[in-house]
Amino acid sequence: MSAGDGRVLLLIGTGKGAFILESDADRRSWTQRGPFCDVQPVHHVIGDRRTGRIYAGGGNPWFGVGVWQSDDRGATWTKNGDGLTYGEEDPTLKTVWSLAAAPDRLLAGVEPAGLFESFDDGRSWHHVRGLRDHPSRPQWQAGGGGLILHSILPHPDDPDRCWVGISAAGVFHTSDGGRNWEPRNRGTRADFLPEDQRYPEFGQCVHSVAMAAGSPERLYQQNHCGMYRSDDGGGDWRSIEAGLPSSFGFPCATHPRDPDTVYLLPLNGDIAGRFVPDAAAAVWRSRDGGTTWRDLRKGLPQENVYFAVLRQALAVDDLEPAGVYFGTNSGILYASTDEGDAWTPIAEHLPLIYSVQTMVLH
Numbered sequence: 001m002s003a004g005d006g007r008v009l010l011l012i013g014t015g016k017g018a019f020i021l022e023s024d025a026d027r028r029s030w031t032q033r034g035p036f037c038d039v040q041p042v043h044h045v046i047g048d049r050r051t052g053r054i055y056a057g058g059g060n061p062w063f064g065v066g067v068w069q070s071d072d073r074g075a076t077w078t079k080n081g082d083g084l085t086y087g088e089e090d091p092t093l094k095t096v097w098s099l100a101a102a103p104d105r106l107l108a109g110v111e112p113a114g115l116f117e118s119f120d121d122g123r124s125w126h127h128v129r130g131l132r133d134h135p136s137r138p139q140w141q142a143g144g145g146g147l148i149l150h151s152i153l154p155h156p157d158d159p160d161r162c163w164v165g166i167s168a169a170g171v172f173h174t175s176d177g178g179r180n181w182e183p184r185n186r187g188t189r190a191d192f193l194p195e196d197q198r199y200p201e202f203g204q205c206v207h208s209v210a211m212a213a214g215s216p217e218r219l220y221q222q223n224h225c226g227m228y229r230s231d232d233g234g235g236d237w238r239s240i241e242a243g244l245p246s247s248f249g250f251p252c253a254t255h256p257r258d259p260d261t262v263y264l265l266p267l268n269g270d271i272a273g274r275f276v277p278d279a280a281a282a283v284w285r286s287r288d289g290g291t292t293w294r295d296l297r298k299g300l301p302q303e304n305v306y307f308a309v310l311r312q313a314l315a316v317d318d319l320e321p322a323g324v325y326f327g328t329n330s331g332i333l334y335a336s337t338d339e340g341d342a343w344t345p346i347a348e349h350l351p352l353i354y355s356v357q358t359m360v361l362h
Contacts, residue, residue, distance in 0.1 A: 006024075006025050006360050006361050006362050007022060007023070007024060007025070007360070007361040008022065008023050008024070008025060008027055008317060008319070008323070008358065008359075008360050008361075009021070009022050009047060009054075009073070009358065009359045009360075009361065010022075010030075010315075010325060010333070010335075010356060010357075010358060011045035011046065011047055011054060011056075011355075011356070011357040011358070011359060012034070012045060012327060012333065012347075012350065012353060012355070012356055013042040013043050013044050013045045013056065013057075013058065013312070013353070013354040013355035013356075014035070014041075014042060014331075014350055014351040014352060014353050014354060015041050015351040015352040015354065016035055016039050016040075016041070016351040017034060017035030017036050017037045017038070017039040017040060017042055017351075018034055018035065018036045018037045018042045018045045018056045018068070018074075019032060019033065019034030019035055019036070019347075019350060020032070020033045020034060020036075020054075020073070020074045021033075021333070021346065021347060022073075025319055025360070026337075027319075027323055027335065027337045028337075030335075030346050030347070032347055033074055034074070035351075036056070036068070036070075036074055036077055037056050037058065037068045037077055037079070038063070038079070040058055040059055040060065040063050041058045041059065041060055041095065041354075042056045042057070042058035042068075042354065042355075043057055043058045043095060043096065043097045043098070043312070043354045043355060044056070044057045044058070044096070044097065044098045044099050044312055044354070044355045044357070045057075045099075045355060045357055046099045046100070046101060046357050046359075047357065047358075047359030048101040048106075049359060049360075049362075050101075051071075051121075052071070052073070052361065053069060053070070053071055053121065054069070054070040054073065054074060054359070055067055055068065055069055055099050055101075055106065055122055056068040056069075056070075056077070056099075057095075057096030057097065057098065057099045057108055058095055058096055059079075059081070059095055059096060060094065060095055061092065061094055061095075064081055065081055065084055065093045065094070065095050065096050065110070066079045066080055066081035066084065066096065067079070067080055067081070067084075067096060067099065067106075067108060067118075067122045067125075068080075069121065069122050080122050080123050080124070080125075081125070082123065082124045082125065083116070083118075083124050083125035083126055083127070084096070084108070084110070084116055084125045085127075086114065086127065086132075091112045093110050093111070093112070094110075094111045094112065094146070095110065095111050096108050096109070096110050097109050097110060097111055097148045097149060097150050098149060098150050098151065098152050098312065099152070100152035100153070100154055101154075102154035102159060102162070103154070103156070103159055104119070104159050105117045105118060105119050105159075106118040106121065106122050107152050107154065107162070108125065109148070109149030109150060109151075109152050109164065110148075110149060111146050111147060111148040111149075112146075112147045112148075113132075113140060113147045113148055113149040113166045113167075113169060114127065114128070114131060114132050114149060115127075115128040115131050115149060115152070115164060115178065116128060117178070128178040130174065130178045130179045130180055130181055131164070131172065131174075131178065131181050134172070134181050136169065136183065136201075136202045136203075137169075139202075139203065140166065140168070140169040140202075140203075141168045141169070141203065142167075142168065143167035143168040143205050143224070144167075145167060146167075147166070147167070147168070147169075148166070148167055149164055149165070149166050150165055150166070150167060150207075150208070150311055150312065151163070151164060151165030151171075151206070151208055151209040151210075151311075152164055153209060153210075153211045153219070155216050156216055157216070158175075159177070160174070160175055160176055160177045161173070161174065161175050162174050162178070163184070163209060163211075163219065163233070163234060165206040165207075165208065165209040165221070166206065167205050167206060167207065167224075168203065168204065168205035168206075168224070169202055169203060169204075170183055170184075170185040170188070170202045170203060170204040170206055171183070171184045171185055171188075171204075171206055171209060171219075171221065171234050172184065172202075173233065173234055183201050183202040184230075184233070184234030184235060185200070185201065185202055185203075185204050185206075185234075185237070186199070186201075186235065186236050186237065187199070187228065187230075187236050187237035187238055187239075188204045188206070188221065188223055188225070188226065188228055188237045189204070189223070189225040189226055190203055190204050190205070190225060191224075191225040192205070192224075192225070204223060204224075204225070205223065205224035205225070206221055206222075206223050206224075207221075207222045207223055207224055207249065207250045207251075207311050208221070208222045208250060208251050208252045208311045208312070209221050209252075210252045210253055210254045210262070211254065212254050212259035212260075212262075213254060213255060213256050213257050213258065213259050214257070214259055215259040216233070217230075217231060217232055217233045218230065218231050218259055218289075219233065219234055220240075220252050220254060220262045220290070221237065221252070222249050222250060222251065222252040222264060222311075224248065224270060225247060225248075226239050226241050226247045227239065227240050227241040227244060227247065227249070227252070227264065227290065228240060228241075229289060229290050240286070240289070240290025240291070243292055243293040244264070244266055244284060244293055245266055245268075245277040245278075245284075245295075246266040246267060246268055246269055246277055247266075248266065248267055248268070248269050248270050248274075249264055249265060249266040249267050250265075250267070250308070250309060250310050250311040250313075251264070251265055251309055251310065251311050251312065251313055251314035251326070252264050252314070253314045253315055253316050253324070254316065255316060255322060255339075256316060256317070256318035256322055257318075257322075258287075259289070260286070260287060260288050260289045261285065261286065261287050261339075262285070262286050262289070262290060263283055263284070263285050263314060263316065263324060263340060264283070264284045264285075264293075264314075265282075265283050265284070265309045265314055265326060266284060267308055267309075273306070274308050275305070275306040275307060275308055276305050276306075276307065276308070279303065279304055279305045279306060280297070280300075280301070280302040280303065280305055281297065281300035281301050281302065281305045281307070282295040282296060282297045282300060283295075283296045283300075283314075283324065283326065283336075283340050283343075284296070285339075285340050296336075296340040296341060296343070298341060298342040298343060299334075299336075299342050299343035299344055300334065300343050307328035307329055307330045307332070308328065308329045309326050309327065309328055309329070310329060310353070310354055310355070312354060312355035312356070312357075313326055313327040313328070313353050313354065313355055313356045314326045314356065315356045315357050315358050316358065317358040317360055318358075318360055319360060321337065321338050321339045322339050323335060323336060323337050323339075323358070324336045324339060324340045325356050325358065326356060327350070327353030327355075327356045328353060329352050329353065330352075331348065331349055331350035331351055331352060331353060332345055332347070332348050332350070332353075333345065333346050333347035333348075333350065333353065333356070334346070
């Protein structure tokens with residue numbers, strides 16, 4: 001789809017509700033709406049292109065966890081949480097962290113880490129018990145942000161296959177609709193473990209996982225301990241961090257058409273402040289599957305920058321050329337309409353930004 005057609009929505013999850021920015025496909029000016037979702041914490045907002053419906057996941061123990069739904073581009077919202085529970089004898093859910101629209105269902109990742117599915121557009125939910133029944137689950141450890149399931153990657157053509165990313169348990173894959181799950185972490189490091197245990201079967205602190213366009217077996221992963229690529233659905237991972245300023249960061253995002261193009265926003269390390277390296281903002285892009293990297297800085301601040309970008313706060317639209325967007329933990333939203341070559345701030349003074357997603361209305 002070329003610029004000049006359709007409408008572009010940026011769906012923003014923040015610590016104080018959801019926001020929507022809207023533009024025409026030229027993406028030169030934006031209107032901002034919100035906050036929505038009862039001004040509760042919203043960790044992820046997605047759009048379902050098949051229906052035009054928008055979903056927002058979040059909540060907290062005080063007001064209850066849930067998934068909000070809007071059928072009118074954010075004008076009105078309904079919160080649903082029926083079935084989002086592990087039961088009286090299991091841990092209480094703290095919040096919804098991630099959402100994904102599969103061809104036949106809606107999926108939600110929660111804290112403490114687990115997966116739920118809905119077959120009625122989010123009105124009711126069912127626990128995918130096979131994941132928490134995995135023998136490794138008693139050994140899963142909370143990362144710095146908690147024990148959360150933050151990445152959900154349904155296979156685009158096979159409804160029985162799905163990948164999830166859990167901090168700090170690793171990547172898991174199912175090929176039978178969620179009844180059984182297999183760890184897929186071979187080749188990813190866990191530098192925080194003793195030296196002779198740094199490549200375990202599970203227990204890695206995966207930060208973000210993204211699927212390549214048109215090639216669902218190719219996955220990119222930003223980990224607490226490196227950046228990786230897999231060409232066999234996570235069976236094996238290889239490091240692609242050479243040329244990057246840091247092995248540590250949170251988000252990664254892929255191009256809508258080119259499986260070799262991937263975007264990162266590295267930070268300066270896990271114990272060095274967790275802000276952009278050298279206090280100068282840059283998005284890093286690879287056009288060759290991670291073999292080489294280029295830093296993209298035009299329009300971004302280059303002095304005294306101490307923000308971070310969280311794991312779901314980097315997104316790409318599917319226009320031509322692709323738009324790239326990221327939101328900071330200081331509430332600034334940046335946009336590029338030329339695949340990252342140049343950047344412009346399009347919103348400021350938002351709450352802490354947890355997530356950025358795009359939806360193009362054709």
